[in-house]
Amino acid sequence: MxxxxxxxVTGGIGSxxxxxxNFLREQGCSVFSCxxxxxxxxxxxxxxxxxxxxxxxxxxxxxxxxxxxxALVFSNARERERLDKLTxxxxxxxAIKKMxxxxxxxxxxxxxxxxxxxxxxxxxxxxxRDREERINSIVARDKISRDSAILRINSQFxxxxxxxxxxxxxxxxxxxxxxxxxxLKILEKIREE
Numbered sequence: 756m757x758x759x760x761x762x763x764v765t766g767g768i769g770s771x772x773x774x775x776x777n778f779l780r781e782q783g784c785s786v787f788s789c790x791x792x793x794x795x796x797x798x799x800x801x802x803x804x805x806x807x808x809x810x811x812x813x814x815x816x817x818x819x820x821x822x823x824x825x826a827l828v829f830s831n832a833r834e835r836e837r838l839d840k841l842t843x844x845x846x847x848x849x850a851i852k853k854m855x856x857x858x859x860x861x862x863x864x865x866x867x868x869x870x871x872x873x874x875x876x877x878x879x880x881x882x883x884r885d886r887e888e889r890i891n892s893i894v895a896r897d898k899i900s901r902d903s904a905i906l907r908i909n910s911q912f913x914x915x916x917x918x919x920x921x922x923x924x925x926x927x928x929x930x931x932x933x934x935x936x937x938x939l940k941i942l943e944k945i946r947e948e
Contacts, residue, residue, distance in 0.1 A: 758858070759854065759855060759856060759857050759858060759859070759860065760858065760859045760860075760877045760878070760945070761851070761854045761860055761862065761875070761876050761877050762859070762860070762861045762862070762876060762877060762878045762879070762880060762945060763861075763862055763864045763867050763872070763873065763875075763876040763878070763879045763880070764776055764779075764861055764862065764863050764864065764879075764880045764882070765863075765864045765865065765866075765867035765868065765879060765880070765881055765882070766881055766882030766883060766884070766914065766927075767884070767889060767908060767911055767912065767914050768865065768889065768893060768907050768908060768911060769884065769888070769889035769890065769891075769892040769893040769896070769904070769908070770882040770883065770884040770889060770914075770927060771882050771884060771892075771925075771927040771934055772863050772865065772882055773788075773863065774927075774931065774934055775880065775882060775925065775934065775938050776788065776861065776863045778934070778935050778938045778939075779861050779938065779942065782939070782942060784859065784860070784861055784942070785854075785857040785859065785860040785861070786860065786861045786862075786863070787850055787853050787854060787860065787861070787862045787863070788862070788863040789846050789847075789850060789862065789863060789864050789865060789866075790863070790865065792846050792849050792850050792853070793842065793846050795849075796842075796845060796846065796849060797819070797821075802842075802845065803819055805841060806819055806824075806838070806841065806842070807819050809837065809838075809841060810824060810827070810834075810838070812827070813827055824838070828910075829903075829906055829907050829910050830906065832910065835910060839866065839869070839870065843866065843870045843872075847870070847872055847875065850862050850864075851875060859945070859946070861880075862876075865911075866911070866912070867879065868912045869911065869912045878922070878923060878945060879922040879923065880922065880923045880924075880925065880938075880941055881914070881919045881922045881923070881924050881925070882924075882925045882927050883914055883919075883924060883925070883926050883927065884926070884927040884928060885928050886908065886915075888927075888928060889904075889908060890904045890905060890908065893907060893908070923941045923944070923945070925937045925938065925941065
């Protein structure tokens, strides 16, 4: 099997991870998403049954209600931790298997540092964005209230004042063209290494 380089793309909710991943895809890169893998795993009866067994309060008409589950875990840190412990190892295992065999691949990992998964990767791209910009982005994208967006941001890893010196960092506080130009610079650097 050929040597593969696996790169995680992470940042807080509303930081621009998906925009970077989409741009990398447009550049011909192999890209994957933990959210997409999670959705695929929910189609696996063993995986979804495990969640349903542990979160009976979010079953509606005999099926897992993902919106109810989302509301529950974003409003209750203990429930979120319980779900993360149940799902994250399986999601990461499936993701790493998907990435094997590609010379270079990227994985969008929303909760990389929360799960302490950074050491599974050969590199990490961290996308940082001002809090107010993130709030506005989440409200517009998810059609939720400002308070709900803030609740989601507060429920995640705090990227402020962290030392990301050993990672590739993009400050997404400009426009889409700037974000793409920064992504391209990092992609070229990764390909050269």
